[in-house]
Amino acid sequence: MKTCLVVDDSRVVRKVARRILEDLRFNCEEAEDGQQAYEFCSTAMPEVILLDWNMPVMSGIEFLEKLRQMPSGDTPRVVFCTTENDMSHIQRAMMAGANEYIMKPFDTDIIKSKFIQIGLIDDE
């Protein structure tokens, strides 16, 4: 089973994401900010990371830049999932090494369709 790390400071969002991800047959782990996510990744790299942008302690973009410097930090697929919905944020995220980008609010359909695109799950 593939592991997805959900990084978001909102407990509600993490809970919603967990439900969707478990339906898609992912093992779900949680982190409340970039720092916690960084610590998680130092011990085990997940297959995919669902990443919020604005969080206390360490932001999503800061975490992503650090992640991509880590040994095997290029292996996880990183999908931003944030209320930042303008082109400049999207461009910045992609430049920093994100694989996909979701603008909140999200639902099962959106997560599923993005995961299909980056080859994490099969269609059907």
Added chain:
Amino acid sequence: MKISDFELYKSLLYDKSGLVITPDKSYLLDSRLTPIAKKWNYATLEAMTLHLRALPDEKLIKDIVEAMTTNETSFFRDTKPFTIFQETILPVLLEKRKTKRTLRIWCAACSSGQEPYSLAMILKEKEAELRGWRIEIVATDISDEILDQAKRASYTQFEVQRGLPIQYLMKYFMQIGEAWQLKDEIRNMIRFSNFNLLDSMSRLGTFDIVFCRNVLIYFDEKNKRTILEKIAGQLENDGFLLLGGAETVLGITDKFAPNPEKRGLYVKTQAAKEGSSSATGSATGSSTSGSSAGSTRPIGSGLTTGLFKRT
């Protein structure tokens, strides 16, 4: 809704668009036609129905037909058909048409445009390889309202997140306020027009590829057969047809055979290649005999027989 009113709408919709509406969907008539009644300044839906019975107004009928269409769609819907287009169909046809250097593609029920635009983006990505080619994408639908939306090519945040890879969003869209506007370089690749699948298709000319997806599901078997056989008549003998995930030719017509490896992909059978003109005699009574030689043959090999026997 009264039974007699239901019957009126049922037969009107069937005649005008092929839509089959069953009694369990009668609530849909209420919910979608009440706004039409309001638009036409009738006090109630019953009042509109009464007038419709007395003197059928063509414009009102058109509004009713359009209101009852289901326009559900998305960019790269179901993913696979677009992978098949890119990885299977295009390589074959680019080779076969390399002297003529033209391709004609038809999206036969294009709704708000996501399907033809997805194809256009795929082609745009191959621009270098396609230099010197003339590629035409014709996109049609029965609803003028949805066609206007398709031409405008302005999508919501929700719409651009279903099926559209983020790289394509960055490359081919501009953000205007809350909306995402597709750029002209892609919009200009599509020719939209109104076309009813129940009508004669001959004015459309012939095509190399037809996407006719998620529309036949609304029709009865008779209309499915007629439409598929008309499409066979407009499709080049070595052309390709794509249907939606819940649609098939099996048990309906022997003009097309499914590609066993690529779900949703169909090619013309030998019978269809030889006699598109004798369709009237052979169309009926062929319920499950669609598995002629064509269906077991892989795409790209052995399809060179029967060159243009069309009369």
